[in-house]
Amino acid sequence: MNPRRATETFAQTSKIVLPNDTNVLANLMGGQLLNWMDITAGISAQRHSRRVVVTASVNNVSFNHPIKLGDVVTIEAKVSRAFTSSMEVYLDVYVDLSNGTKKKSNEAIYTFVAVDQNGSPIEVPELLAETELEKERYAGALRRRQLSLILAGKMKPEAATELKALFG
Numbered sequence: 001m002n003p004r005r006a007t008e009t010f011a012q013t014s015k016i017v018l019p020n021d022t023n024v025l026a027n028l029m030g031g032q033l034l035n036w037m038d039i040t041a042g043i044s045a046q047r048h049s050r051r052v053v054v055t056a057s058v059n060n061v062s063f064n065h066p067i068k069l070g071d072v073v074t075i076e077a078k079v080s081r082a083f084t085s086s087m088e089v090y091l092d093v094y095v096d097l098s099n100g101t102k103k104k105s106n107e108a109i110y111t112f113v114a115v116d117q118n119g120s121p122i123e124v125p126e127l128l129a130e131t132e133l134e135k136e137r138y139a140g141a142l143r144r145r146q147l148s149l150i151l152a153g154k155m156k157p158e159a160a161t162e163l164k165a166l167f168g
Helices: 028-049 130-150 161-168
Strands: 009-015 052-063 074-081 086-096 102-115
Touching: 009 028, 028 052, 028 074, 028 086, 028 102, 052 074, 052 086, 074 102, 074 130, 086 161, 130 161
Parallel strands: none
Antiparallel strands: 009 074, 052 102, 074 086, 086 102
C-alpha cells in the first residue's frame, strides 16, 4: 500500500451556529460541536484509508473558548498518524472573526478504524508527515496510543518505548 501525505487527508467543514445549536446562554452546545467534529474527522480518515471508517474513540477534546450564536465555525481535520487499521485524526476548530481573521477556539483528537464490507478492521496505508506541525503530531500520536493501550490493559508499561524515552 502506498503511503499517503497528510495533506491528502485534509477535511474542512464550516457551519453557522443557529438557535437550535445553542444552550440557554446562547453558546454552541458541546454535543453539537462533537457531532460536527466527528463528521469532519471521519471524512479525513476516509480520505486517508479510502475505506469505510468508524469512530473508535474521542481521545481528547478541549473547549477553550465559547462559540456564540451566529458565529461561523470552521473545523479542520487531518490524519496525524496511521497504525495498522486505525488512524488518529487531529482537529482544529476556529471561529471566523468580523475582521476576516479566525480565532482558534477548540481542538480535539479522534481515532477511527477502517473496516471492510463485513465491518472487520482492515489495513490502512502509512502516513507521510512533512511539515513541522505534522511531524510533531505524528510523533505525539504514538505516545498517546501507547498511553491509551497501557490504560486499557493492552500493553505493559515497560513495552512503551516512546513513553519511556519521554520520561527517561
